[in-house]
Amino acid sequence: MAKNVVQVRDLFKDYQTAAGAITVLKQVDFSMEAGDFVAIMGPSGSGKSTFMNILGCLDKPTSGQYTLDGHEVASLDSNTLAKIRNQTIGFVFQGFNLLSRVSLLDNVALPLVYAGIDKAERQARAKLLLEKVGLGQHINSLPNQISGGQQQRVAIARALVNRPSLILADEPTGNLDSKTSEEIMALFSELNADGISIILVTHESDIAAHASRQVRFLDGRIVQDVRIVKDNRGTIEPADQEKESK
Numbered sequence: 001m002a003k004n005v006v007q008v009r010d011l012f013k014d015y016q017t018a019a020g021a022i023t024v025l026k027q028v029d030f031s032m033e034a035g036d037f038v039a040i041m042g043p044s045g046s047g048k049s050t051f052m053n054i055l056g057c058l059d060k061p062t063s064g065q066y067t068l069d070g071h072e073v074a075s076l077d078s079n080t081l082a083k084i085r086n087q088t089i090g091f092v093f094q095g096f097n098l099l100s101r102v103s104l105l106d107n108v109a110l111p112l113v114y115a116g117i118d119k120a121e122r123q124a125r126a127k128l129l130l131e132k133v134g135l136g137q138h139i140n141s142l143p144n145q146i147s148g149g150q151q152q153r154v155a156i157a158r159a160l161v162n163r164p165s166l167i168l169a170d171e172p173t174g175n176l177d178s179k180t181s182e183e184i185m186a187l188f189s190e191l192n193a194d195g196i197s198i199i200l201v202t203h204e205s206d207i208a209a210h211a212s213r214q215v216r217f218l219d220g221r222i223v224q225d226v227r228i229v230k231d232n233r234g235t236i237e238p239a240d241q242e243k244e245s246k
Contacts, residue, residue, distance in 0.1 A: 004067070005166050005197045006032040006055060011064035013050055013220075024050045025061070026220040032199065034165070037192040039208035040201045042217035049170070051217065052201050056089055056168050057081045069165045086114050090159030090167045094174040096151045098143040098158075104130060105139040108158045115162055129157035133187060149180035156187060160196075167191070169200040173207055185210040 013025035025047045042048045053059040066073045098107045108126035133153040173181035216224040
C-alpha cells in the first residue's frame with residue numbers, strides 16, 4: 001500500500017476581522033497517497049486557496065491535524081517549516097515568479113542555493129531539468145526572452161529541482177492560452193506518470209480532467225471527492241475517501 005504524503009484530519013481555519021471571526025475551512029478531512037494527482041476545485045471563496053496555503057506550510061490551521069510526508073506540521077518550528085518548504089514541496093504559481101535579471105539556469109537552481117548545494121551540483125541539476133521540460137537550448141536566456149508557456153516550464157523545473165515529495169500548483173495555466181495550457185498539463189501528467197505527487201488548484205474543468213482525482217470545495221468544506229478512471233469511456237468513480245464517508 002502506498003504511503004500517505006498528505007494526511008489532514010478535522011481541519012478548521014478562522015480569520016479575525018473587524019466584524020468578528022470568519023471560518024473559511026470547516027472540519028476538512030483529506031488524505032493523498034504518494035503518486036496521486038489531485039485537482040482542487042471550487043468557486044471563489046470556497047476555501048481551496050486557504051487549504052492550498054496550509055498544505056504548503058504558508059499558513060497554519062486554527063485547529064486540526066496536518067501530517068506532511070510523515071511530519072506533524074503543527075509541532076515544527078519556523079526553521080524546520082522553511083526547510084520542509086524548500087526540500088519537501090515544489091511550488092508552481094500562476095504568475096511564474098521568475099527572477100527577470102538572471103538566466104533560466106540560475107532561476108531553476110535558486111532553491112538549491114538555500115539548500116546549501118554546491119554550484120557545480122546546482123547547475124548540473126538545473127540543466128538536466130531544463131532539458132526535461134524541453135528548454136535545454138535556452139539555459140542562458142532571460143525570462144523575458146521566452147514565451148509565457150516556456151516560463152511556466154521553467155517554473156515547473158524549479159519546483160522539481162530539490163526532488164520534492166509533493167508539487168503544489170496554484171492555477172498554473174491561469175495566464176496561458178488554451179493550447180499552451182494543454183501542453184503544460186501534458187507535462188504535469190508526464191511528471192505524475194514518473195511517480196511525482198501533484199495537487200493542483202484550478203477553476204477549469206478541462207484542466208482538472210488531467211488529474212486522477214477531483215476534490216471540490218464549497219463554503220469551506222469538501223463536498224465531492226471522486227477518482228477519475230482513465231479508460232476509453234471516461235468513467236468516474238468515487239474516491240476511497242468518499243466511499244468511507246458514506
